[in-house]
Amino acid sequence: MNIQDIRREVLKAVIRRSFNNVARQLAGQVKRQDGQINDMLKGRKAFGEKAARMFETDLNLPSGYFDDIRNADLPDNVQRHVAEQNGATYDVAGPIGEVIAIMAEVSYEKQIEILGAARFIAGQTVNQNPSQRAGQ
Numbered sequence: 181m182n183i184q185d186i187r188r189e190v191l192k193a194v195i196r197r198s199f200n201n202v203a204r205q206l207a208g209q210v211k212r213q214d215g216q217i218n219d220m221l222k223g224r225k226a227f228g229e230k231a232a233r234m235f236e237t238d239l240n241l242p243s244g245y246f247d248d249i250r251n252a253d254l255p256d257n258v259q260r261h262v263a264e265q266n267g268a269t270y271d272v273a274g275p276i277g278e279v280i281a282i283m284a285e286v287s288y289e290k291q292i293e294i295l296g297a298a299r300f301i302a303g304q305t306v307n308q309n310p311s312q313r314a315g316q
Contacts, residue, residue: 183247184223184226184227186246186247186248186249186252187227187232187246187247188220188221188223188227189249189252189253190245190246190247190248190249190251190252191206191217191220191221191227191235191246192221192252192253193251193252193253194206194239194241194251195221196253197253198239203217203218203221204217209238209239210234210235210238210239211238227246232246232247279294279298282294
């Protein structure tokens with residue numbers, strides 16, 4: 181899920197929660213045309229940094245609100261795993277998300293062990309230590 185997808189999901193949640201699920205009401209509040217909001221919701225128009233910050237200001241939301249997947253309404257049957265790194269929020273469903281959440285909580289040495297085990301299980305040969313790659 182990229183930042184555009186996250187903003188789109190949060191925008192949908194804001195419309196549901198604060199505007200009775202009516203995008204036109206949000207459009208009036210943020211001084212945009214209905215079509216522009218609908219295009220943003222459907223991914224036909226970008227929901228960039230500038231628009232996100234302007235919407236947050238117009239809606240009295242904290243800066244970065246649209247960038248945080250935790251502000252979206254995801255279905256209850258979707259298992260979410262949220263990890264934060266360098267100010268960015270990542271949300272991944274299912275087993276991959278669970279692995280990411282686990283990796284975010286353990287030391288670098290444990291991450292290398294887990295990576296080695298995953299490669300072994302997948303039948304891959306470990307040719308070099310990951311710390312030797314790309315000049316790390």
